[in-house]
Structure formats: structure tokens, C-alpha cells
Amino acid sequence: MAVVAVVGLAISGCSIGSKVNGRAEPSPGPLPTLRDYEAQRVEWAPCGWPREADCGEIRVPVDYVHPEAAAITMPLVRLRATDPGQRIGVLTVNPGGPGESGYEHVLSALAPEDTGLRKFRIRYDLVGFDPRGVGRTAPVRCLSDRAMDEYLATDFTPVDEAGRRLVADAHRRYATACLRNTGSLLGFVGTESVVRDMDVMRSALGEAKLNFFGFSYGTRIGQLYAEQFPDRVGRMVLDSIDDPSLTPDRWDAPDTPDGPPPPGELAPRDRLVRTMLDACAKRTDCPVGNDPEAAMQRLRDLIARVDAAPIPASDGRRVGSNLALLGIFQATYDERYWPRFESAFADALRGDGTGLAELADRYVGRERGRYSSSDPAFWSVECLSDDPSGWRSKPEDVILGELAREAEWAAARSPLFGANRVFSTPLCLFWPVRPTQESEGVDAAGAPPILLLNNSGDLATPVEDAENVAATLADAVLVISEHDGHIAFDNGSACVDAAVVAYLYDGVLPADGTRCTD
Template identity: 40%
Template sequence: MSRSVRTGALLLAALLTGAAGGCSGGGGDSSRADTSAGQKLDWKSCPAPSDSEDASTGRAPGQSWECATLHAPLDYGHPKGDTIGIALIRAKATDPDHRIGSLLFNFGGPGGSGITTLPAFAEDYRNLRTRYDLVSFDPRGVGRSDGVKCLGDKELDSYYAADSTPDDAGERRALMDRVKKYAAACEKNSGKVLAHVGTSNAARDMDLMREALGDDKLHYFGISYGTELGGVYAHLFPKKVGRALLDGVVDPTHDPVQGALGQAKGFQLALGNYLRACAGSHDNCPTEQQIQRLLGRLDRRPAPAADGRTLTESLASGGIAQSLYSKDFWDYLTEGVEDAENGDGKILLALADSMNGRDKDGAYSSLQSSLNAVTCADFKQRYTAEDIAGKVGEFRAASPVFGDFMAWSLTQCTGWPVPGEWKTPDVSAGGAAPMLVVGNTGDPATPYAGARKMARRLGEGVGVELTYKGEGHGAYNSGDACVKRTVDAYLLDGTVPKNGTVCS
């Protein structure tokens, strides 16, 4: 679940308010094309989004969006072989006389689409646009860049609704069978790209992007998983790092078990923060025990929801987790739990759908299939049911609400058809320019401790830590004036804050 709140907010807005219309990006082209650093990007007006892409983009007034396709080798080990098209989107700087260059955004996931996310939230980056061309992209294997396809929409409805917290040996076997069938479907439908969608290849694409954009240095804004991608880029190309912000930081020292356990603790912390805040301002707030009992009931008997669908325990767990990515979602959680206890699962189901990348018409984006594909191309570890069953107690102690859910999420790479690259990513970047690393003390998805670990792994004089004492996933878009002022001074003026600066 390590993904940016920006992507979930797009889908949630569409699901709960019926938003529609907008701008999207250029497509993935796998034909033989010029993949050199000197290739010319053919910028054109952006096409409309497809049914499986979020439809709430392009809403910031006064924006003019252009799209292009960067051509890259599918396999950097065989640069003259097949190519892959990387979909790009940009809005040019509003003060071209003082333009610094391009500012490249990755909004997390892995699996989040920059093509849809950047236009929708461009107003948040208005100050940065004065001196930068705002640029984002669908990483390889995501969205319009040969997005990974596994199951069909109806099959995905069943897959996400199925029991993901097995209580006995039979349910474990059923879970493992589903996971292996999912992996086989990914291989059948996207086998050509699965071995090449890892983070190292995405980082190489970013350096090719930098050159094609005409920038000597890569100026970068990475959120959530985008911080890991930024760290890997800095390791591979330390001398090419310009001004780089890492916000909502993934802990680069964690393997999948440690990462999932950290998230279990992070979501439990965020749930407690929500419950305390809710109790101080509302009279219909749930307790943690009520939420646990609700999930137990849904495991036995799902609740009716929209369009003939039902809210299962798995979907409710995902919906509750989704609501903790931002304080903006907390009221939905309060209403959703109350409604579900009264037999109406619509709100929690909408939250779960936003987590899973399902739009109001039942079409899924590549969000979760891409997340799986990138994660499994990155990490070597593969876990059996027995491995996970032996760890459930530790996860449950870390989070009575999310522990089982997070422990069994470790099945995601079981039976995956391609091997992973590393046990943990290398982000050491000696010789790179200072990179600003922002940690949020209340972050559920990327717990605060990861920011310090990232800053240290980047290296002395490279990782500069900024702390935000707040809630939600990430800090820059939280509305905190101190964070925004400090980050803007760094990105726009090159002012590096003192290491350990705190905003509260």
C-alpha cells in the first residue's frame, strides 16, 4: 500500500462525486524507434483519458498541457532490441525568463500515473511552475507506458473481494491459488514487459528523459514510492542530481517483511490519531473495538453495497486503510463505518475502489497490477503460506486491525514469473548534490523513521532531513506553511535548510 495519496484522491473524488472529463497523456509505443539521448520529443495536445484511466484531470484553470512519448530500450542490457514508449506530460514555466529547467514528478505507487495526477493537482505546485516546466510521466509498466494487464475487470472485482486474511488451512490454500492464478494471468497478458519494469530501469528512463528535456541536471519531486525511485536514481547517476525533494519517504533498509510490518504499525498509529481526533469533534465516532468487530462480521457476512456488489472484510480493510492516507478522508471513514454497521457498505466500498484503482463504471486502471509487477521485479524475496503464517502473530501485535491484512499481503510475489533484483535497494549517492528528505511523524504508509534512514543511506552531505509534525501521507501537500516555504526555497532558490529542521 505504499502509494501516494494523490492517486487515491483522484479516484475517490470521481467515485464519491461523479467527477468526469479532462486531459491525459501520450501512449506507449513498442515499435523500433530512436532511443538515443538526442531523440526529439514531439509535444502535442494531450488526448482524452480512456475508460480505465482516472477522469478528473486537467481541472486546474489556465493550465496548458502537452504530451509526448519518450522512447527507451525495453532492456537496457540489449539497447538495440525492442523499445518501450514512456508517456510524458508537461506544463511550461510561467516565467520563462527565470526558468531553471524541468521539474520531474513521480507520485508514488509503484503504479501511480503521473499523466493523470499532475494536471489534477497542478494548483498545488503553482509556485514551482513559475521557474520550472512541470513534467511527469507514466513509468514503464504503468498506464499509457505499456501498463501491466493481468485480470479483466469482473475478475478483479472477485479477486479484491475474496478473503485475504485466511483463518484456516483451507482458506490459506484458496488464497495461494488465487495469487498464483493472478501471477499466471500477468505473465499471459504482459509477459514481455514484466522483467523490465523494475525501479532501476525506471531510473535509467529518467536519465534519458533528463537529456531529452535538455537539462544538465535532474530536478526531481518524488512522493512515496517516488522517493525510492529518486534514491535509486541518485545512486546510479549521482553527478546528475540537481535539486531533489523526497516526500513521504520509503525506508530503503527494509525488506518486504520489514516494510509490511512498518506499514502495519504506521496504519495503526494513524488509526489511533484519527480516533482521538474524531472523538474530540464528533458524536458518532467508532472505537477500535467496533472496527475490529465490524471486520469480523464482514468476514462472515458481507454487507450490501452499490450496484449489487457487497462489502467484504478484505474490501473494508482496504477502504479503512485508504481513508487514513489523508485527514481529508477522515469524515468518509466516520460515515463509512457507521453506515456499514447499519448494513450499508457503499462508502467503505468506494474507499476500497479508490485503493484498487477502480472507477465508478467498474473499469480498473493498471495501478495495482503495476504495483505488483514493479515490486516483484525489484525484490528477490518470495514467501510461502507457512512463512507468512509464522509471522502473523508479530503483525497482529503491531496492529490488531491491520496486522493480518498486511501480513498476508506478502503473498503478492508468490509464484511471480520473473525474479527480483535486490533484497533492499541501494541508494548510496556519494558526490550527489544535497537532496531534501521530508518525513511526516503521522504518516501511515511510509512511517517517519524511513526519512532518517533514507537521509543516512544517501550519504553525509547528500541527505538533508526535514521533519513535519503532522498527519497523512506526505508533507508538501498537507497545507503546512512551514513545509511549503522551506521546500519552495530549496527548489526555487537552491536554499538548503539546516539538517534536522522541524515544521510543526
């Protein structure tokens, strides 16, 4: 396929451009200006497979401050509207993460099962893309597959200074590998760059307005696009709202706590696991028994046991506490994973960690022993969204001491996940690249109304965050679905689905504050 040619130059010794004999080489052409990028037009050609899809690509500058320096290629996929006479325009999507593939998400509309997107293909061309650093678009590279397995086998519930040093070493190896294998592109994969890429894409598609459906982290992209380009927003739906004003949860532990943490209500994830066990216990065939309290205690005992002595999985890995907890954590995202959790839990009690490892693989993007770019992309984006002035402002021993105190407080509220989450998720404290965008809310003044969706029981993007975003945006309508789990659209509520269809097809918004109870 052909597009307007622009240059791709070397970045930290790694060329970004076409491949010649398996090696990345600079693309020929004059040094472009930003206007050259915006003047591109996508030239579509049949993908070959799937036969219904068209493929194209655009080029975007690595650094929008210096667009002449280097470029990357962003592949695009299109499914044309099935009713061209009623075509509205182009609808682009982002399924979240950060790190999920919008390219693959669009192709899911061709799957035998209806993924929800299919209904919009009647009157929209669906166009998918992978944000920079993800999948097909200059993916971030960090650890090898084997090294990633070793990283995830780390004991992230250290009990002493030596254990905490091992945790720091593991995070440092991960972060250092990202810079070594990705080069200086690592500093240019933040949301602010993705938003600029989307506007170049809009222009290259020949669209005056961007129609956009974003999920989870995709809602952050949508908000920031509307903030920067309010006059270029078409119809925008944001599902499961990521509040850009928030920094990562630190469990509200004080810097210098006086004594042990006070007792309190269990954290939502632990409560949800108990709900999962309650639901299982109501069935006569529950594989972990009909006493949910006893099952919860067996689960905690299991985590302590595999922490001390990991159990085998069928692929040869050893499943310790971190991999087991990742598997359980993945199951809390969607009720459809609950049966897999039940059987995995029962198998683990018998000494087989295969099921928990497979659930964990879903969470970290591992398939058949190979890792996708989803986990590296997640951290690469997250670590650029923080206060630049606070980057590496504390010595490592101070950081580890603070994490130890946080872990004590976290374990009091979340006996299952707390301490592990505190020590397994501070990768940004060791990140080799300075943050580029401080967390702050946006109002997107001047943009047309934005339709917001959120489940009332969503633990990944809590409804309180959606309410805060709805109050901050200048013009937004919030629909709350009385459901648990992550993602409201195409997830069991006809009320939610009808609201989305009415807006994307006819521009008709529901009443603000609508609550869907079906």
C-alpha cells in the first residue's frame, strides 16, 4: 500500500522506517514539516485477509516539537459501511489499556459472535489503529519472553530489607530494558502524543470531525483530544471513565504513620472475590465448596503457601504468589471469568497452577509463551503521566521504606491483594524517562456534548471517577448502568446500548443522569 512518503530517522541507534533485508532503515524523502504530515491522505488497499478489510497507513512525527527529526508508521485497518447510502462517516475506536490494540478491536466486528461494534458498521466506516508504542505501531520493547516470566515470578510481598531490594532490582531491570530496547522513542509514547497522532489520522482520512468511541484508557485519550481540538470533535462516546486528574492510588497511607493501620472495611477487590465465592457456594457443583468464608480463608492460605513453595503449571512455569494473584485479579474484571477462576482455584488446591497462570497470562498479554506489547506499553504510558518535578526525587532506601509502610496499611484493607499490589506496581518510581504530562482534569470547552458511560460496580474505573469527569467537562451527559464489571456497552444492558446507538446514529442524547437498571 502507498501513502505520502515522509522521513524516518535513527533514534538512539535504532532506525524507524522501512525494513530492508530484515533491518530497519531510514525512509527516503525530504525532511517534513508538521503541515506535510497533516497533508497525507490514506491510500487504502485490500488487506488480503480478512478479505472484508482494507489496509492503509500514515506517518506521524516522533516528537511534535521537532517533527522534522524522525517519524514512525501507524498502520490502519478499515471496515467499510455496509449501507453506503446511509453512511455517516468514519468511527474510530480505542479499547483501552493503555496497551490494547484498536486495530484488532475493529477486526473483532467480523467475529462470529457480535462484539457490539458490528451494529455501527452499517452506517460508519470503522477504522482501527494501534496507538504509538502498541502492537503494529512502533511497539515498546522491554524484557525478553523468558526474562518477563522471571520478572513475574518475583516475590512482590517482601518481608525484610533484602526482599525489598530484590523487588527494586526486578523493577529496575524491567525499566532499564525498556530504554535499552526501545530507545528515545520511550519518552514520546505519552497520551499527549497519541492525541496529536489521532488528529493527523483524522486529517489523512479526509474527515473534518473525529467520531470516536473510547473504552477505559481510551476515554482519557478522548477527553484530551476534545480538550486540545474541541472544534474537531464529532460524536464522541466514552465508556468506563478514566479520570485524567487522578494520580495512582497509594492506599492513603501517611508518610509517618503512628502505629499499625486501623481496622477498616475490606477493599473492593477483596469484597468482590468474596462475592465470587458466595455465588459459587450457592451451586451444588461449586468446585471450592459451599462455605464461602472457609473458601476465602483457603484462598488466602493458598497464596501464602505458593509464596513459600510455588506450584507447577503444565507449561513448566512455577506459579508463586504474584502469578496466582494476577490470575485472581484478572477474574475480578468480568463475571464471565468467574467459572475459570473457580476451576483454577480448585486445581491450585490440588497442586496444579495451570489455570491461575492462564488467567494471569490474559492480564499481562502472554499467549503461547510470547508476550505482546500490552504490558510494556501500559507502563510506558502510565509512567509518563505524573508530576515531572517529582521524578527520581527520593533515594531508593527512602522509596523502599515508604512502600513498606504503604504495604502494611494496604494489607489491613486488602489481605489478599494489598501488599502485593503496593510492591508489584511502583515501576514508575524506577522509570528511566522523565514524565511528560502532569495529571489534571480537562473541561474541553467548545466541544460538542460527550456521552459518558459507567457501570455502578466497576472497580477498574469507579463510578465516582465518571461523576467527577462529568462535572469537570463543559458539556457531557453521564449514563450509569446498574451493573458490576468493567465496560458498560454491549455488556447486558439494552438501555445502555440503545443510548449509544441513538447518539452515534442520530445525534440524540439521553437525559443527563440516566440510570439503566436492566
